[in-house]
Amino acid sequence: MFRRYLLVASLSSILALASGSPWAQSLTSSQEEKSLPYSQRPEVQRFIRDVARRRGLDPTWIATVLDQATYQPKIERLMTPKRSKPNTRDSRKDWEKYRNIFLGADRLHLGARFWKDNKVYLDKAKEIYHVDPAVIIGIIGVETRYGENTGSWKVLDSLVTLSFDYKRRADFFKKELEEFLVFLHQNQLKPFEVEGSYAGAVGLPQFMPSSIKKFGVDFDGDGKIDINKSPADTIGSIANYLHSMGWQEGLPMVIEADISEEQHRKYGGGTTARFSWSRLLKDGLKPLDEKNKYPDDMQVFIVDFPFYLPGSLELDKIYRVGTKNFTAVLRYNSSYFYAGAVSELATAIAELVGEPGLIDGEKIVPDKKKLSARASKADPKHRAKIASKEVKGHKTRDKEKSELSKVSSLGKTINSSVDKYGIRETVEPITLPNKL
Numbered sequence: 027m028f029r030r031y032l033l034v035a036s037l038s039s040i041l042a043l044a045s046g047s048p049w050a051q052s053l054t055s056s057q058e059e060k061s062l063p064y065s066q067r068p069e070v071q072r073f074i075r076d077v078a079r080r081r082g083l084d085p086t087w088i089a090t091v092l093d094q095a096t097y098q099p100k101i102e103r104l105m106t107p108k109r110s111k112p113n114t115r116d117s118r119k120d121w122e123k124y125r126n127i128f129l130g131a132d133r134l135h136l137g138a139r140f141w142k143d144n145k146v147y148l149d150k151a152k153e154i155y156h157v158d159p160a161v162i163i164g165i166i167g168v169e170t171r172y173g174e175n176t177g178s179w180k181v182l183d184s185l186v187t188l189s190f191d192y193k194r195r196a197d198f199f200k201k202e203l204e205e206f207l208v209f210l211h212q213n214q215l216k217p218f219e220v221e222g223s224y225a226g227a228v229g230l231p232q233f234m235p236s237s238i239k240k241f242g243v244d245f246d247g248d249g250k251i252d253i254n255k256s257p258a259d260t261i262g263s264i265a266n267y268l269h270s271m272g273w274q275e276g277l278p279m280v281i282e283a284d285i286s287e288e289q290h291r292k293y294g295g296g297t298t299a300r301f302s303w304s305r306l307l308k309d310g311l312k313p314l315d316e317k318n319k320y321p322d323d324m325q326v327f328i329v330d331f332p333f334y335l336p337g338s339l340e341l342d343k344i345y346r347v348g349t350k351n352f353t354a355v356l357r358y359n360s361s362y363f364y365a366g367a368v369s370e371l372a373t374a375i376a377e378l379v380g381e382p383g384l385i386d387g388e389k390i391v392p393d394k395k396k397l398s399a400r401a402s403k404a405d406p407k408h409r410a411k412i413a414s415k416e417v418k419g420h421k422t423r424d425k426e427k428s429e430l431s432k433v434s435s436l437g438k439t440i441n442s443s444v445d446k447y448g449i450r451e452t453v454e455p456i457t458l459p460n461k462l
């Protein structure tokens with residue numbers, strides 16, 4: 027990496043000499059800075075001074091820690107949103123492909139086991155934070171497959187690279203790096219002891235360092251907050267987070283209904299449930315299951331899930347009613363696909379363990395014995411839509427098979443698949459700050 031920078035620096039020095047332009051001059055100094063150890067770069071020195079003063083840390087210790095970080099060019103690449111190519115499918119817009127990643131039979135079984143093993147803490151979270159166990163199960167399953175894929179990047183490398191070498195959201199990552207330094211210091215951890223995602227998210231719940239500080243809970247009472255290894259602390263911390271974001275116990279995340287494009291236009295968009303339930307009913311919205319009654323003033327909004335019609339570049343959409351619990355999960359990650367996957371995974375596992383799910387109007391897993399077959403199937407409503415439009419019906423099964431094999435082959439590299447399918451980049455270009 028140093029060689030690349032030196033090359034760029036010398037090239038721009040020539041440019042600067044040749045043109046004498048201020049632009050060339052500033053590029054030169056920035057590139058020369060990059061070739062220095064972090065603690066010798068003026069911008070990093072300012073950061074060290076500020077953090078030392080604000081947080082009462084020894085500046086020499088901070089400098090020593092930062093100098094152990096290695097710039098990771100791959101992280102810059104991963105963080106840069108990809109442009110969709112013309113005339114190809116954009117997987118970030120493909121709800122079917124996305125949801126199938128998370129609804130494989132193996133993940134459902136892992137989730138059911140995790141639920142049973144940690145029932146005491148899930149019940150405790152419900153009692154203390156009034157957060158339903160299913161959503162906690164859904165989030166841990168989507169984030170890390172119950173701890174199997176917590177990420178193998180050194181969090182220090184990620185946060186330092188994103189704070190000082192990747193300028194797009196440097197201010198956000200500098201704050202996270204500051205919290206991370208405090209976290210290392212308080213817990214007397216070695217700088218490389220903490221691993222996580224390329225964006226610096228840590229542990230089973232993939233909390234950013236500032237979320238650990240704000241919402242981390244020692245739920246097993248051993249005196250420390252450990253979201254890397256402790257399912258109990260993870261459960262307590264997620265429950266605390268969702269409680270803070272307005273989770274309401276017993277309310278589904280999603281209500282299935284017949285929804286028109288016109289209704290979506292009127293009541294869709296954004297991340298906040300903000301229209302009264304009675305207003306949607308008056309506007310002709312028909313819930314699929316009419317036996318569940320909700321208060322007239324319950325706040326809802328309409329969320330959309332685009333998918334590609336088979337063999338085509340044409341997108342269709344499924345619409346659903348999102349409640350304030352859908353919004354609470356969007357505060358964790360502001361992608362509709364993310365929250366949609368959490369609601370479906372949670373509901374499928376809830377049915378496996380005989381507990382209430384989070385979707386009103388549709389059974390995700392109607393028969394435990396048919397779990398494997400059912401888990402590989404796409405959204406039933408979505409399927410019905412495809413069936414009515416599909417000319418070559420026999421292609422569907424082949425497509426399902428190939429999608430399923432892709433999902434199982436993803437295996438332990440799910441984090442990169444998650445990135446590929448835009449888990450954090452579906453609704454907005456980058457959706458990390460929701461983990462406040």
Ligand SMILES: [Ca+2]
Pocket residue numbers: 243244245246247248249250251252256259
């Ligand atoms: Ca603990």
